[in-house]
Amino acid sequence: MIVTAHFPVLVIVISMLSAFTILIAGRWNKKTCLPISIATISVQLFMAFFILNQVFTRGTIHYRLGGWAPPWGIEYVIDAFNAYVLVIVLFICLLTAIYAKRSIEREQPHRIVPFYVVFQLLITGLCGITVTGDIFNLYVFLEIASLAAYALIAVAGGRALKASYNYVIMGSIGACFYLLGAGFLYAVTGSLNMADLSHLLPPLYESKVVQAAFVFFVVGLSIKMALFPLHIWQPDAYTYAPSVVTVIIAAAMSKVSIYAFIRVFFSVFTTDFIRIYVPIATAISWIAAIAIIVGSVIAIMQSNLKRMLAYSSVSQVGYIVLGVGLYSTQWGLHGALIHILNHAITKGCLFIVAGAIIYRCGLWNIRDFEGLGKKMPYTCAAFTLAALSMIGIPPSVGFITKLCLLAASLEATEYVFVAVILASTLLNLVYFWRVIERMYFVRGEGEEENEIKMGEAPVSMVLPALILASLCIIVGILWLAGAKTPLLPVVDQAVNALLGTGVVAAP
Amino acid sequence: MMEWLIAEIFAKYNYWVSIVLMLIGFYAMIAKGNLIKKVIGLNIFQTAIFLFFISLADIRGGTEPIVSEEIIHMGYVYVNPLPHVLILTAIVVAVATTAVALALVIRMYEEYGTIEEEEIIEKEREMGL
Amino acid sequence: MMEESIVYSYRPLLAILCPATAAILILLSSKRPNVRESWTIIAGILQFALVASMIPTILNEGVIKCTFFPTMFEGIAFGFKVDAFGLIFALTASFLWILVSFYSIGYMRSLKEHAQTRYYFCFAIAIFGAIGVALSANLLSMFIFFEILTVSTYPLVIHDQSKEAISAGRKYFAYLLTAGVFLLFAIMMTYYLTGTTDFTNGGIKALAELGPAYKLTMVILFFCFLLGFMKAAWMPFHSWLPTAMIAPTPVSALLHAVAVVKAGVFGIVRIVCYIYGVDLMTSLGLGLALACIAGFTMIVANLFAIAQDNLKKRLAYSTINQLSYIILGAGLLTTEGIRGAMIHIPFHGFMKITLFLCAGAIMVATGKKNISEMGGVGKTMPVTMLAFTITAFGMCGIPPACGFISKWFLCQGALQAGEIVFLFVLLIASFLDVVYFFPIIHTAFFKKPEGVAEEVEVRVKEAPLFMLVPLSITAIFSVIFFLDFILGLNIISMYFYKLVEIAVGNVVP
Known part of the structure; x- marks a missing residue:
């Protein structure tokens, strides 16, 4: 019981300790890096599940770091939203660690030890962002993860x-x-604790300083999460990073930035502030709508698979932000939170596949993908499932997002957003189907079908892809099943907390 | 009007200084083609924010925040220590960021033989892709 | 409308799981063709048995329900509800799947087609989608199966993998997924307006009670639904269907004469009768609009058909025409009209599949695809051409095939509605049917094959039995349906008449 009470901080600490352990053990033997990393993440994932369960059954967890009472000490506050994001992030990290083994051996054989060290530090940062209830602490973790x-x-x-x-x-x-x-x-307040701030701020809402602070938060975090038009760093970074790294920054890190965005939006400031003093919701929805369309259109023009997926991410971030912008409707914020999981699964799978294709065939140009469906059947099957999910074919996860956002837009009677969501389906279809068509149906010149031999990527790379691909369908059905499964109630609780008095209710 | 403006600037000169520094840094980051100059701009930008924080904490005539019998008895005011603590952390972050950025510049110099952004783009184009 | 007795049963679920399980087993046994194909057949028979076992309940004025789980949206449950109309479609699709499975074996093996596992896998998934559409309890569940049907038929359409096939596939996807987008919008809008998407006998009450302020919204919504059901190939959104004829013949036969296109018209009838309801349709004047679209399609599609030389393409235009008979029947909004529409779904299915199977058989046996080359085929393939002739007669509305009956009902429906114009449209369309079917028969029986010396001994050279038997069975059934109209035995015509009777009773007060 005593140990479990410290899980909120342990989830960060063991990750950091394992980074140093890897550094020392790696000097002795390179092969120890991966097991240590996987073991650590597994333990963290277990803790995350435990925390989620505890939050779900007993309510928000407040953990005072070093026993200092807030607002002087740093407080870790975990409600359904944190726990939900924490589980998603760690799950993706675990699969990425498994996937990293062969990928990093091939792409960076001389830097295996440093890779795992920094990898663990990245996870430390990501976990830190999710558990903390202090805005300055969040900054520090944000920078740890970013560095x-x-x-x-x-x-x-x-x-x-x-x-x-x-x-x-x-x-x-x-x-x-x-x-x-x-x-x-x-x-203006003399406090940095999110809960404290959400209580101290309301009388100061009219202050220009508070409003300026809000704008700085929104712009700063928009850069971090690559919201159009502040996404310019993102396509290059996703495209040229090693395959493993792309997976983790696209699937896990972008989600954590979005988490921070939503957290500041609703927990530090409140819906009252956004509705009355800085009516930014409409503007943000429009930006998101433009992001969805522009991201997709640029993705259509790409010939490099990873770059195409990167632009697709720009448009997918738009989905989440659109949901945030429509927070006042019943399904808006639901759609955003649901899409955090959906996009982590789907994009994770797609980038894993992109990496596996580079690993096995050295191909990154979509034009060269002919016959890949025969050569790497499992990898391509995973890609197809994830792509269908991106397009939003039921009963995949993408379909659920689309439903939620459609319901939200209809409720807000914003028919332009309805049109944007529906049009993006077709745009997604165009750029994903191009790839699938190449993989399976287009015949290369002068090559016979039977000549193509199966040459699948190693199991440690295909397995994560297949797990995520099947999750695309399974999670989709779980969402659809709604209240009967534990998934939707978690999101319900998270949304209620966010839209309520501010998540981090005073102790 | 003019007087009011001058009074405003002088009364809150610490904020204005950090704003000016911030803009200088921002300008350098965006407009300079030299990668090192960009890093310097970044540093100026960060330092401006640090100064802003520190000046927040200052109280005119305040002493250092070491609480002793004497201070309590004499009724001295002391400056707020919290921003200093925060900025100490932020400086560490800034130093780390600078280190990473400079390391990248060095690696790029090894790769391309220049640290001018335009020349690097030129070289990339020459290499194809 | 009388009280329905609701029976809760898992049979609809089991029926749907048959092809889904088969699909997985097919993938697993990809290396052994015989095992693989027997899975298809076993699943087909099992599924038909399950679907047929639901007939007695429905005949007792009952409804079989199977709610799988409530969805995240309040008021929408994911589940199945079998009523008389859904069962008609399910019976047709599942019965014809068995026959087409046999036919596929003959066709694919004779032509030594590639990627057969993919073919059988996608076929099973497509049937999964089609039966799902038939048995769904509400629009959202239906949409899910609808999209599965679209995606799973894509690999079948481009089976050939030639450049032409791939561009045909693109067209197919562009049309049908755009349709899906409209359909999704329409469904969510319906949900937003009424809080439910359940198929209700006589229409959703909440929709009818919205009042005159929503009149325009409802009209727009209806056209969104109509665009959503582009699968019904109404003009001018029909051109995916002839293009999709590049698919192997069994695919064209089952999917583009029965499953896919019928899912489209099935959806339209569902919207007309079970979402809007006859009364609301009448008061909004949408019935007339729908009938006009259908009438236009019927005439124009037939004119297109006359111009085609490729047999399958001609049949495709004939399908477009015949589908509009069904839409017209629904648009007339009268008892007899709806009866004609509903009964035409299975009847057209049986007849059109025969025609396609014949086209495939001719292709396998002689390699000919164009009508102008088919001189003398009647002599070399007498059974095939006999089946073709009977069902072509049916298409034109001439006994002894069952096409006569549905046209009879439709004409009565037009009279009942007092729309003499549509009676003429029906008659002109039937006349045009004659114009393009009779030349085929004439060429086949009375023309000599090209470039063959005089008086060569004519040898009978039919397609393999695997293909010949299914097409004979469907042709025989087309005749049986007609006979049963007179005999009234019901069992030999799969109770279609009774089921339609009940369905019409449910829909029209």
């Missing part, structure tokens, strides 16, 4: 260096904006 990500992207060398450098500059601007916002809030 790790800069390093991991740059590992690939060549063009990745430039991509990483741009990410450093953009990311730091984002983080500085965030820090400035935090400074403004501190200047």
Whole structure:
């Protein structure tokens, strides 16, 4: 019982300790890195599930770091939303770690030890962002995660260096904006605790300082989560990073940035503030709608698979933000939170497949994918399932997102958003079907069908892809089944907490 | 009007200084083609925010926040220590960011033989892709 | 409308699981063709038995329900509800699947087609979708199966994998998934307006009670539904269907004469009778609009058909025409009209599948695809051409095939509605049917094969038995349906008349 009470902090600490352990053990033997990493993430995942269960049954967890009472000490607050994101992130990390084994051996054989060290630090940062209830602490973890990500992207060398450098500059601007916002809030309230702030701020809502702080937060975090038009660092970073790194930053890290965005939006500030003082919801919805369309259209023009997926991510972030913008409807915020899981699964799977194709065949140009369906049947099957989910074919997860957002837009009587969501279905179809058509149906010139021999990627790479691909369907059905499964109630609870008095109710 | 403006600027000069510094840094980050200059711009930008935080904490005539018998008895005011603590952490972050950015610049110099952004783009184009 | 007795049963679920399980087993036994194909046949027979076992309950004025789970949206449950109308479609599709499975074996093996496992797998999934559409309890469940049907038929359409096939596949997807987008919008809008999407006898009450302020909304919504059911190939959104004829013949036969297109018209009838309801349709004047679209399609499609030389393409245009008979029947909004529409779904299914199977048999036996080359085929393939002739007569509305009956009902429906114009449209369309079917028969029986010297001994050279038997069975059934109209035995015509009777009773007060 005593140990379980400390899970909120242990989930971060063991990750950091394992980073150093890997560093030391790796000097002795390179082969120990992977088992240590996987073991750590498994333990973290177990803790995350435990926390989720506890939050779900007993309500929000408040953990005072070092026993210092808030608002002086740092407080870790975990409600349904944190726990939900934590589980998603750690699950993706676990699959990525398994996937990393062969991928990193091939792509970066000399940097195996540093890779795992930084990888664990990245996970530390991601977990930290999700559990903390303090806006400055969130900044620190955001930077830990970002620094790790800069390093991991740059590992690939060549063009990745430039991509990483741009990410450093953009990311730091984002983080500085965030820090400035935090400074403004501190200047007027003298507090940095989210719960405390949500109580202290309402009388100050008319203050220009508070409103400026809000704008700084929104812009800073929008850069971090690559919301159009602040996404310019993202396509290069996703494209040139090593395959594993792309998976984790696309599937897990972007989700955590979005988590921070939603958290600041609704828990530090409240719906009252957004409705009355800074009516930003409409603007944000429109930006999101443009992001959905523009991201998809640019994705259609790409010939590099990873780059295409990167632009697809731009449009998918738009989905989530659209849901946030429509928070006042019954399904808006639901759609956003549901899509966090959906997109993590789907995009994770797609990037894993992209990496597996590079690993086995060295192909990244969609034009060269002829006959891949025969050569790598399982990988391509995973890709097809995930692509169908992206397009939104029922009963996959993408379909559920579409339903929620449609319901929300109809309730808000915003028919433009309805049209955008529906049009994006067709745009997604265009760029994903191009790939599938190449993989399965287009015949290469002068090659006979029987000549193509099966050459599947190693199990450790195909398995994560298949797990995620099947989850695309299973989770879709679970969402659809609604209240009968534990998934939707968690989101319900999270949404209620976010839209209520501010998640982090005072102890 | 003018007087009011001047009074405003002088009364809150610490904020204005950090705003000016911030804009200088921002300009350098966006407009400079030299990768190192960009990093310097980033540093100026970050430092401006640090100064802003620190000046928040200051109280005119405040002493250092070491609470002793004497201070309590004499009724001295002391400056708020919390921003200092925060900025200490933020400086660490900033240093780490700078380190990563400089490391990247070094690697890019090895790769392309230049640290001018335009030349790098040129070289990339020459290499194909 | 009388009280329905609701029976809760898992039979609809089991019926749907048959093809789904078969699909997985087919994938697993891809290396052994005999095992693989026997899975298809076993699943087909099992499914038909399950569907048929639901007939008695329905005949007792009952409804079989199987709610799987309530969905995240309040008021929408994912589940199945079998009523008389759904059962008609399910019976047709599942029975014809058995026959087409046999036919596929003959066809695919004779032509030594590639990627046979993919073919059988997708076929099973498509049937899964079609039966799901038939048995769904509400629009959302139906939509899910609808999209599964669209996606699973894509690999079948482009089976050939030639450039032409791939561009045909693109067209197919572009049309049908755009339709899906409209349908999804319409469904969510219906849900938003009424809070339910259940198929209700006589229409959803909440929709009818919305009042005159929503009149325009409801009209727009109806056209969104109509666009959503582009699968019904009404003009001008029909051109995917002739293009899709590049698929192997069994696919064209089952999917593009029965499962896919019928799912479209099935959906339209569902919307007309079970979402809007006859009264609301009448008051909004939508029935007339629908009938006009159908009438236009019937005439124009037939004119297109006359111009085609490729047999399958001509049959495709004939399908477009015949589907509009069904839409017209629904649009007339009279008892006899709806009766004609409902009965035409299975009858057209049986007849059109025979025609397609014959076309496939001719292709396998002689390699000919165009009508102009088919001189003398009647002599070399007498059984096939006999079946073709009977069902072609049926298409034109001439006994002894069952096409006569549905046209009879439709004409009565037009009279009942007092729309003499549509009676003429029906008659003109039937006349045009004659214009393009009789030349085929004439060429086959009375013309000499091209480039063959005089008086060569004519040898009978039929397609393999695997193909010949199914097409004979469907042709015989087309005649049986007609006979049973007179005999009234019901059992030999799968109770179609009784089921339609009940369905019409449910829909029209």
